[in-house]
Amino acid sequence: MQRINSQFLILLILILILLLCLSACGEEKTPIVQVVVVTHPTATPTVTPQPLAPLPTLVFAMPTLIPISSPTPFPTPTYRPTSTPEIKPLPVPPPFTIAKPDQLASSIAVWLNKQPDALPSKDPVIAKNRLRDLLLNWNAIGLNTSVEAADLDGDGQLELVATVAESWSEVPTIQRDAGFLLLLKGNKNQWNASFLRSRTLKPDAEEDFLHPQLEKVIDLTGDKLPDIVFSELTCGSNTCVLRLHAVSWNNGKFTDLTADLPSMPTAQLSFEQTSIGGALPAIVLTGGAINSSSAGLQRTRSEYWCWDATSKSLKLAETRFATSFFLYHRVLDGNAALDKGDLNQAIDLYNGSLTDSTLKLWFVESQGTSEDARQEREVLTAFARFRLGIAYGLKGDLERAKAVMEEANLKDGNYAGWAKAFSSVVSSGKFPSTATAMVEGCAAAISYSQQNRSLIEAMNRFGSANPVFKPENICPKL
Numbered sequence: 001m002q003r004i005n006s007q008f009l010i011l012l013i014l015i016l017i018l019l020l021c022l023s024a025c026g027e028e029k030t031p032i033v034q035v036v037v038v039t040h041p042t043a044t045p046t047v048t049p050q051p052l053a054p055l056p057t058l059v060f061a062m063p064t065l066i067p068i069s070s071p072t073p074f075p076t077p078t079y080r081p082t083s084t085p086e087i088k089p090l091p092v093p094p095p096f097t098i099a100k101p102d103q104l105a106s107s108i109a110v111w112l113n114k115q116p117d118a119l120p121s122k123d124p125v126i127a128k129n130r131l132r133d134l135l136l137n138w139n140a141i142g143l144n145t146s147v148e149a150a151d152l153d154g155d156g157q158l159e160l161v162a163t164v165a166e167s168w169s170e171v172p173t174i175q176r177d178a179g180f181l182l183l184l185k186g187n188k189n190q191w192n193a194s195f196l197r198s199r200t201l202k203p204d205a206e207e208d209f210l211h212p213q214l215e216k217v218i219d220l221t222g223d224k225l226p227d228i229v230f231s232e233l234t235c236g237s238n239t240c241v242l243r244l245h246a247v248s249w250n251n252g253k254f255t256d257l258t259a260d261l262p263s264m265p266t267a268q269l270s271f272e273q274t275s276i277g278g279a280l281p282a283i284v285l286t287g288g289a290i291n292s293s294s295a296g297l298q299r300t301r302s303e304y305w306c307w308d309a310t311s312k313s314l315k316l317a318e319t320r321f322a323t324s325f326f327l328y329h330r331v332l333d334g335n336a337a338l339d340k341g342d343l344n345q346a347i348d349l350y351n352g353s354l355t356d357s358t359l360k361l362w363f364v365e366s367q368g369t370s371e372d373a374r375q376e377r378e379v380l381t382a383f384a385r386f387r388l389g390i391a392y393g394l395k396g397d398l399e400r401a402k403a404v405m406e407e408a409n410l411k412d413g414n415y416a417g418w419a420k421a422f423s424s425v426v427s428s429g430k431f432p433s434t435a436t437a438m439v440e441g442c443a444a445a446i447s448y449s450q451q452n453r454s455l456i457e458a459m460n461r462f463g464s465a466n467p468v469f470k471p472e473n474i475c476p477k478l
Contacts (some may be wrong), residue, residue: 090133090134090137090138091111091134092138101164101180101195101197102195104164104195105182105193105194105195106193108131108134108182108184108193109184109190109191109192109193111134112127112130112131112134112184112191113189113190113191115127115130117130118130118131119188119189119190119191120157120158120186120187120188120189120190120191121188121189124149124158124160125149127149127158127160127186127191128147128148128149128160129147131147131160131162131184132146132147132162135147135162135164139167139168140164140165140166140168140179141162141163141164141165141168141213142168142170142213143170145162145163145168145213145214146214147160147161147162147214148160148161148162148214148216148217149161150217150226151225151226152183152217152225152226152227152228152248152249152250153225153249153250153251154224154225157185157186157187158186159183159184159185159186159249160182160183160184160186160191161181161182161183161184161214161217161228162181162182162214163179163180163181163182163209163212163213163214163230164179164180164181164182164195164212165177165178165179165211165212166178166179168211169211177210177211177212178206178207178208178209178210179208179209179210179211179212180195180196180197180198180208180209180212181195181196181209181212181214181228181230181247181254182194182195183195183196183249183254185252194252194254196247196254197209198210198232200254201245201247201254201256202256202261209230209232209245210232210233210234211232211233211234211235212230212231212232213230213231213232213233214228214229214230215229215230215231215244215269216229216271217229218271218281219280219281220246220257220280220281220283220307220314221248221257221280221307222279222280222307225248225250227246227247227248227257228246228247228248228249229244229245229246229283230244230245231243231244231245231269232245238290238291238292239265239266239289239290239291239292240265240266241263241264241265241267242263242264242265242267242269242285242287243261243262243263244258244261244262244263244269244283244285244305245258245261246258246283246314256313257307257312257313257314258313258314259311259313259314260313260314260315260316262283262285262303262305262314262316264285264287264288264303265287265288265289265290266287266288266289266290266291267285267286267287267288268285268286268287269283269284269285270283270284270286271283271284272284272304274304276304276306276317276318277304277306277307277317278306280306280307282304282305282306282317283304283305283306283314284302284303284304284305285302285303285305286300286301286302286303287300287301288300288301288465289465290464290465292464294463294464295463295464295465296362296462296463296464296465296466297326297328297329297362297366297462297463297465297466298463298465298466299321299322299324299329300321300322301319301320301321301322302319302320303316303318303319304316304317304318304319304320305317319336321333325358325359325360326359326360326361326362326365327353327359327360327361327362327376327377327380327381328362328376328380328462328466330349330352330353330356330359330384331349331350331353331380331383331384331387332466332467333349334346334349334350334353334384334387334388335387335476337349338387338390338391338476339476339477343391343394343395344395346387346391347388347391347392347395350384350385350387350388350391351388353380353381353384354381354384354385354388361373361376361377362376362462363376372461375458375461376461378412378413378415379415379455379458379459380459381411381412382408382412382413382415382416382418383415383459383474385404385407385408385411385412385419386405386408386412386415386418386419386422386445386474387476388404389401389402389404389405389408389419389422390422390438390442390475390476392404393426393434393438393441394438394478396434398434401426402423402427404419405419405422405423406423409423414452414455415455417448417452417455418445418448418449418455418474419445420448421441421444421445421447421448422441422442422444422445423441424444425437425440425441425443425444426438426440426441435478438478439478442474442475442478445474445475446471446472446474446475449471449472449474450471450472453471456469456470456471456473456474457469
């Protein structure tokens with residue numbers, strides 16, 4: 001009975017469920033009361049989307065354009081030319097440029113006198129610049145050539161100085177640009193012209209200076225008056241030679257200050273205040289190299305030319321050679337010291353020639369034959385040893401002089417004849433003084449050298465740029 005009741009309850013529950021399902025599927029929907037069901041916190045709640053409101057229509061008002069009036073244009077300026085002085089072209093050179101330098105110099109002075117701002121009473125800088133412009137326009141000077149203004153004779157009036165060439169070439173080769181020295185003497189209101197040609201200074205010289213160039217206006221003599229230094233440049237196929245002239249201007253004429261004409265190949269010119277010239281400047285020429293294979297072994301030198309009051313001319317005061325590591329040059333340096341009377345320096349240099357193993361042989365460096373190199377060493381060491389004995393003798397050290405000559409007899413082979421001839425006379429005891437014995441000994445050595453010229457001529461194998469030795473050069477001048 002109890003089992004039947006249980007089955008009846010189950011059937012009743014199923015019928016209720018069926019009725020509920022049928023009612024839910026009907027056309028009329030019964031409002032459902034929403035029940036809030038609390039679930040697990042991780043569940044996402046259901047969100048019912050709401051419809052968006054339509055966007056409003058935006059209406060922009062068009063701006064009212066107000067026209068802007070055009071600006072008033074600026075007035076066009078009226079051109080009024082400024083008053084400038086009339087620029088006249090420089091005159092062309094006359095055809096008689098060098099053939100008649102007197103006329104050319106005069107025409108330059110006439111032209112300069114027509115320039116109101118370039119008169120002697122005005123600014124001298126303007127005057128010399130005007131003259132330089134004229135000469136440059138004529139191609140009569142180089143771009144680096146100066147024109148100078150100075151009171152050369154001390155009268156308070158300026159002179160203008162320039163060199164004038166018929167056709168200037170900055171890099172002359174075999175071309176010769178003939179010319180002269182121009183001087184314009186200033187008075188209050190005008191310039192008067194003078195000129196100087198080469199033959200005026202040296203009667204046996206060429207008529208005109210070759211490639212003349214003004215170098216400097218400077219007091220060389222100490223009389224407080226500037227002198228004029230200018231150069232010539234003569235060029236062959238390989239080498240250019242610089243020749244220097246120095247003149248003074250006084251009493252309306254030029255005076256030559258260079259009786260001995262300084263000249264040097266590939267030279268650079270400078271002016272130095274050294275102890276050599278004392279209070280006066282020295283003219284220095286540096287260079288000396290000859291661009292030729294026949295010139296042989298060379299080194300540069302500096303020549304110092306200074307004023308000599310006795311001869312009233314510039315004289316070569318000193319020559320300084322560049323340092324060399326050749327045996328030949330060491331011997332030449334010993335000769336120079338001996339000629340000056342510096343016996344101690346000569347002895348040191350000759351000793352160095354015999355003992356310094358680092359000195360080079362020219363025929364080794366120039367790839368000559370081994371025989372050439374052997375002969376070079378023999379003649380140079382023999383010559384140095386003989387001169388060393390002479391230096392000791394001149395110093396009064398006869399014992400050392402004798403020892404050196406005996407060493408020469410043992411070591412110098414054919415060249416020992418110089419020492420034998422010298423020693424045989426000096427050791428004879430026939431002379432009252434050492435000085436007399438030295439003179440007679442050298443005379444004997446020179447006589448032997450003349451009879452055996454090939455010995456001394458071996459000293460002449462070092463090229464045309466070097467000294468030429470003759471039999472009388474075996475001894476210094478005593």
